[in-house]
Amino acid sequence: MSSEEVRLHVRGASRFLDDQPLPAGTLHAAVVASAHAHGRLLGIDAAAASSLPGVRAILTAADVPGENQIGTLVPDEPLLAEGIIHFVGQPAALVVADTPAEARRAARAVRVTVEPLPAVLDARQAGALGALIAPPRTFALGDVDAAWPRCARIAAGRAETGGQEHLYLETQSAWAAPTEEGGVRVASATQAPTGVQRGVARVLGLAMHRVEVDVRRLGGAFGGKEDQATHWAALAALGARHLGRPVKLVLSRREDMRWTGKRHPYASDFRIGIDAEGRILAYEVTYYQNAGAAADLSMAILERTLFHATGSYFVPHVRARAYSCRTNLPPNTACRGFGAPQAAFVIEAAIRAIAEAVGRPAEEIQRLNLLREGDEFPYGMRARGARAERCWDEACVLFRVEERRRAIAAANAAADPAAPAMAAANAAADPGAPAIAGANGAGPALAAPLAATPAPRYRRGLAMMPICFGISFTNTSMNQASALVHVYSDGSVGVSTGAVEMGQGVHAKLRQVAARTLGVGVERVKVESTNTMRNANTSPTAASTGADLNGQATRLACLEIAGRLRGAAAARAGCSSDDVGFDGGRVLVSGRPIDLDWETLVREAHRARVNLSAHAHYATPGIGFDRSREKGEPFAYHVYGAAVVEATVDALLGTYTIDAVRAVHDGGRLLDPLADLGQAEGGIVQGLGWMTIEDVRHDAAGALETDTLTTYKVPDLDFAPREIEVRFLEDADHPGGLFASKAIGEPPLLYGIGGFFALREALRAARPGGVPPFTAPLTPERALLWLAGQDEAGA
Numbered sequence: 001m002s003s004e005e006v007r008l009h010v011r012g013a014s015r016f017l018d019d020q021p022l023p024a025g026t027l028h029a030a031v032v033a034s035a036h037a038h039g040r041l042l043g044i045d046a047a048a049a050s051s052l053p054g055v056r057a058i059l060t061a062a063d064v065p066g067e068n069q070i071g072t073l074v075p076d077e078p079l080l081a082e083g084i085i086h087f088v089g090q091p092a093a094l095v096v097a098d099t100p101a102e103a104r105r106a107a108r109a110v111r112v113t114v115e116p117l118p119a120v121l122d123a124r125q126a127g128a129l130g131a132l133i134a135p136p137r138t139f140a141l142g143d144v145d146a147a148w149p150r151c152a153r154i155a156a157g158r159a160e161t162g163g164q165e166h167l168y169l170e171t172q173s174a175w176a177a178p179t180e181e182g183g184v185r186v187a188s189a190t191q192a193p194t195g196v197q198r199g200v201a202r203v204l205g206l207a208m209h210r211v212e213v214d215v216r217r218l219g220g221a222f223g224g225k226e227d228q229a230t231h232w233a234a235l236a237a238l239g240a241r242h243l244g245r246p247v248k249l250v251l252s253r254r255e256d257m258r259w260t261g262k263r264h265p266y267a268s269d270f271r272i273g274i275d276a277e278g279r280i281l282a283y284e285v286t287y288y289q290n291a292g293a294a295a296d297l298s299m300a301i302l303e304r305t306l307f308h309a310t311g312s313y314f315v316p317h318v319r320a321r322a323y324s325c326r327t328n329l330p331p332n333t334a335c336r337g338f339g340a341p342q343a344a345f346v347i348e349a350a351i352r353a354i355a356e357a358v359g360r361p362a363e364e365i366q367r368l369n370l371l372r373e374g375d376e377f378p379y380g381m382r383a384r385g386a387r388a389e390r391c392w393d394e395a396c397v398l399f400r401v402e403e404r405r406r407a408i409a410a411a412n413a414a415a416d417p418a419a420p421a422m423a424a425a426n427a428a429a430d431p432g433a434p435a436i437a438g439a440n441g442a443g444p445a446l447a448a449p450l451a452a453t454p455a456p457r458y459r460r461g462l463a464m465m466p467i468c469f470g471i472s473f474t475n476t477s478m479n480q481a482s483a484l485v486h487v488y489s490d491g492s493v494g495v496s497t498g499a500v501e502m503g504q505g506v507h508a509k510l511r512q513v514a515a516r517t518l519g520v521g522v523e524r525v526k527v528e529s530t531n532t533m534r535n536a537n538t539s540p541t542a543a544s545t546g547a548d549l550n551g552q553a554t555r556l557a558c559l560e561i562a563g564r565l566r567g568a569a570a571a572r573a574g575c576s577s578d579d580v581g582f583d584g585g586r587v588l589v590s591g592r593p594i595d596l597d598w599e600t601l602v603r604e605a606h607r608a609r610v611n612l613s614a615h616a617h618y619a620t621p622g623i624g625f626d627r628s629r630e631k632g633e634p635f636a637y638h639v640y641g642a643a644v645v646e647a648t649v650d651a652l653l654g655t656y657t658i659d660a661v662r663a664v665h666d667g668g669r670l671l672d673p674l675a676d677l678g679q680a681e682g683g684i685v686q687g688l689g690w691m692t693i694e695d696v697r698h699d700a701a702g703a704l705e706t707d708t709l710t711t712y713k714v715p716d717l718d719f720a721p722r723e724i725e726v727r728f729l730e731d732a733d734h735p736g737g738l739f740a741s742k743a744i745g746e747p748p749l750l751y752g753i754g755g756f757f758a759l760r761e762a763l764r765a766a767r768p769g770g771v772p773p774f775t776a777p778l779t780p781e782r783a784l785l786w787l788a789g790q791d792e793a794g795a
Helices: 003-010 100-109 123-129 144-150 193-204 229-243 253-259 298-307 340-360 362-369 387-398 403-414 419-429 508-517 546-573 598-607 674-691 747-766 780-787
Strands: 027-033 039-045 057-060 092-099 110-114 138-139 155-162 173-178 185-190 211-215 247-250 266-274 280-292 319-325 458-471 480-487 493-497 526-528 582-583 586-589 592-596 615-617 625-626 629-633 637-650 655-664 723-728 774-776
Touching: 027 100, 027 229, 027 253, 027 480, 027 526, 039 092, 057 229, 092 100, 092 229, 092 629, 092 747, 100 419, 110 280, 123 319, 123 774, 138 298, 138 546, 138 629, 144 280, 155 173, 155 340, 173 229, 173 387, 185 229, 185 592, 193 229, 193 592, 211 747, 229 247, 229 340, 247 526, 253 582, 266 340, 266 586, 298 319, 298 340, 340 362, 340 458, 340 674, 340 747, 340 774, 362 458, 387 403, 387 637, 387 655, 419 637, 458 582, 480 546, 493 508, 493 625, 508 526, 508 546, 546 586, 586 598, 592 598, 592 625, 615 625, 637 747, 655 747
Parallel strands: 027 247, 155 774, 185 211, 280 319, 493 526, 655 723
Antiparallel strands: 027 092, 039 110, 057 092, 138 319, 155 266, 173 185, 173 247, 266 280, 458 637, 480 493, 480 615, 582 586, 586 592, 625 629, 637 655
16 A cells, blocks of 8 residues: 555544544434344334334335345345345345434344245255256366376365455445435445446436445455445445435444355365376366355356366366355355465365375475466466466575475474374363364463373474466456546646555555656655546456556556647657656656756646546456357466465364465566565465464354354464565566556465465374365364364364
């Protein structure tokens, strides 16, 4: 983020939606949510609630003036429930009152009568019942069936990954007010202002130009506010339209965790075959995605899973099949990585399975099969600018991988072999002990009395994690952006785009783009809030494309203005406009400063009636995908990298530490090195959390059990690796990129997958001959039970 944003944040002066001053007469809303996962909605009794102090209205589906529907890809998600309840937390009614406390008190008094129906919470079960969001899809390359007989060795297995709470600091929130022409103005904590605009217009029965959406900044999002922010904005707008007054709706942390979707859990089956040298000949995988109760963005996420089925590897014969399964959980949604991390985990699990079957280190098979220039992906695109091998080889040299591996092997050989047996005794003596392990399961445990503890009792593991991540929205039409740039008569610059600032630093990059293109200092440039009246039909700030798309549009708009100013300067200097340039706020002719500065030029150009504003549009060239053939060029480019992850497991307690994550990352020519480093480090820690301690759990009735930060553990300073080192590839410009840069937001999260496999190596060292299941998250509880021989299935 920009230095200006940083100063505001560290002083506590940044204003988020809930901090904005409210106009007089603002009312507050609260949601009446279903307590059932599945059932027939028989009635809503609001009589008692309506008589409570401060209550202005209680709205149900019957009060929606337009369409009671917010489903984006599939119209399967009503704004307010009618007929059937589909998940715990589904909004059934909206209470509007004078204060937040009065609204919540009344919401608790509303009685929702439901006739329970059987609930399905498991993706495999839903798939077996035929409960699918859409028909399954298959990506294929080569001839898998013909390849199996040619394989020297084949391995098969299962891989399971859980959900992940977004846990943005700012919860879902919105404010809406009626406008004088019968429309509505909405402030929303959303990554998708146009999506909110479209959803609100649909619900209220308005044309989109009657709905204005404005976003100043978000307190985090990670995908959780791409589609799901629409629901809360539309509810606030419904209240405002009904009562003719501003209405604000802010979810509490617990409401947000209980009612919103997570990263999609996946259950997967794989089969992999190699030749005698270790080259992968065939790979077959079936994904069962737990979509939750509505489509949301599940089909797009499942598509990206298929696009990343082979990870960083070339496999000549592939068949990847995917099912989006409808269950009775809150609709799962976008989360950093958007389906690619789930696919990467499965191919890495498959490689470990075949490596263990043939008794070879997984790294040998990984390195042998890394993507090379011209290799074909299962979707028909070929690798261009492939840097998988370069990243891997530089990581091995820079981080002395062989030396570290030898040291780990020596330490494990010297460790006490009795510790796992004592872990079994401890688990049997006190099965509840793991639940009270130390902070986030990483450190000494405060448990029941344990057996004698000899030293050393620790086992270490190392894993390498290569990444290959495609950059673009896989929906080709979304790969476009616009920018409106004004140069004011005093030389200052205003930039408006569709990019939403949510802590990732996109506004800082846009300021740099404008400053560099116009040849002025970055302090002259201000990026405005994201507003649907200034830039229409915007794509969400997602898919790691925010800086790429909006930065290119900003560059084009600035180039247009700069061209006009070059003409004005050329006329004054008596030279060709081709000889004029700008740098450091000075005007240059043939590369040399003349007696004319930026402010003077702008002032004179304005007096000469030169247009100092420009609106530009950018569309990513050369991409497209034919879903009838499942072939095409969906991505503008790929991001590569390789990480080395080390971990230590306490073989007695099952607790562990992630000791170090060291990565070589392909970032092109860095546009903002500090912001890019922060994104890489944050992504790594978030990925480690998903793989280890972040365990989303629901009870048998479909209610979220991990609905507080007491029960849902996330990485903190105690959990974070002692060392995170990210080296960006040098001399790795990306032709065609924004100033030769590459996207940074999502790819580094995949490095965290290496944490799972480093821990798994440590567990295998603690219990030789054992085969830990490919079940994530690998919590300390799971680790202890496996060490004790009680959890081979990973349940």
